[in-house]
Amino acid sequence: MKHKKTILGAGIVLLFSIFACWPLLGRGYIPTHDGEYHIIRFIEFFRMLTAGYWFPRWAPDLNSGYGIPIFLFHYPFPNYIGSLLQGLGFHAVSAFQLGLSMAYLLSGFFSFFWLKKIFGIRAGIVGAILSLYVPYWFVDIYVRGSIGEVWAICFMYVFLVCVEYRKHIFLPFAVAGLILSHNILAMLFLPFLFGYTYIRNKRFMSVIFWGVLLASYFWIPAIFERIYVVGLNTVNFNEHFVQLYELLIPSWGTELSGQSFNGNKMSLQIGIVPLVVIFGSFIVAWKDKNSRMKHLFLYCIFFCVCAVVCSLPWSLPLWKYVPFFSFIQYPWRFLSLIIPVTAFLGAYIAEHLRIRFWSIVLVTAAVGFCYSYTRPVVYAPRDNAYYLSRKNFTDGTSSMGNSFSTIWSGWKQKRPGVILEVKNGKARGDFLTYTYLRRSLTVGSDTGSEVFMPILYFPGWKALIDQKEVSIDYEKDGTIRFIVPPGDHKITVEFSETLVRRYADLISVIALVWIIGWGILEVYENRHKHVTS
Secondary structure (H helix, E strand, O other): HHHHHHHHHHHHHHHHHHHHHHHHOOOOOOOOOOOHHHHHHHHHHHHHHOOOOOOOOOOOOOOOOOOEEEHOOOOHHHHHHHHHHHOOOHHHHHHHHHHHHOOOHHHHHHHHHHHHHHHHHHHHHHHHHHOOOOOOHHHHHHHOOOOOOOOOOHHHHHHHHHOOOOOOOOOOHHHHHHHHHHHHHHHHHHHHHHHHHHOOOOOHHHHHEEEEEEEHHHHHHHHHHHHEEOOOOOOOOHHHHOOOOHHHOOOOOOOOOOOOOOOOEEOOOOOOOHHHHHHHHHHHHHHHOOHHHHHHHHHHHHHHHHHHHHHHHHHHHHHHHHHHHHOOOOOOHHHHHHHHHHHHHHHHHHHHHHOHHHHHHHHHHHHHHHHHHHHOOOOOOOOHHHHHHHHHHHOOOOOHHHEEEEEOOOOOOOOHHHHEEEEOOOEEEEEEEEOEEEEEEEEOOOOOOOEEEEEOEEEEEEEEOOOEEOOOOOOOOOOEEEEEOOEEEEEEEEEEEHHHHHHHHHHHHHHHHHHHHHHHHHHHHHHHHHHOO
């Protein structure tokens, strides 16, 4: 009977989730701030995977065919989901919107099971639905198109489920999934999750560390090699603070959040129902005699206050003098913490409401106030051909204003007319192999020559002549050039892992082996105990 109620509860939450993300499941195209950048990355990432590169770092067709290391710095997990969906036959636009809906639906599913374990089925349903209708969700989904943040919130809930159900073997994968979904949002959620784990189960705190190591193949190179690129952070946080009235007064817009977008500025509200839940929870806590629940209540309120303060101009000294804050880019990103806080406090209130009518009122109000936010403008359908036929997408750097590039060269606005050019001297050559990350050819020269390849240089690219590495001259325009001596030679130009990337890969492998080994031992010990008992 209990299992039937659980399935029914999960089904109710799923229905409310589907209602909110229904436009994503249609054929029409929903315009968002970041959506088109993600779509072109999906196309490029899928190309790399189908070519046999399982952990892409380089995007060879972007930047007018000169390539850029965009996958070295931008969170990969949404790209894997997008590639999986493309492999199943969906085009990149559908893959992007389906990926958003999958993350949102799974967030509702995991939030319900997290809250059910603490408060029971009925309160879990209420808390999950209230959190699904926090306005910031629809800013991320329908205005910004931030698929990475939506998946990060999903993995945050997976983490909370692992803690409550004591599934510590899966907890490192939840941490890694959070980091690989959106490394910036991970910086906000990990302190929250670390403290939550300390309150609920101190034994699991060390497991978080292994999850961070599991994702090190991505975040370690991204940190150490960011000095070689420009355009990773073009945001001036001073322009994106939230005013107090913007948090309290409901509003909706589809433009950016800068100070010059007052007319149709995107919404930065907490939401009417989340505000009611936050303030109403104080009344419940005042009457509550359960000290453990009070500790969690105070913890959630603490992070709620921190999120509000850090998004307001009052926190400017922190943003100026604490390096951590500048990485977050937008002060309003702290509003993402309102989602799990609303979930917990909503369930906390619902558990103490003797009359179920008030729970229904809360849920109805949450859906009603957010209904218009869940029905975005929908354009005519688009597919891959729409983007692949437009140079601003195929020849760009998949970044705002094409600002992302290396320190040696800016955005290349024109595609090269050749794939190999002899700049000085005379040479004859034939290609043996030509792939995304490896070009092998034979070159013959009587006098010696300078060979040019239209590839944007970045650490990891190397040139070999007769299997011996030679120096690359990339100072002129940021592309690969090297000298070929007289005679016939086999030339190879390829992209490989740097020392930093190799160490990071090794750390991830060690962490994965340790986690799997730990899981196998755990299963063996449990079976042994069961047999002996």
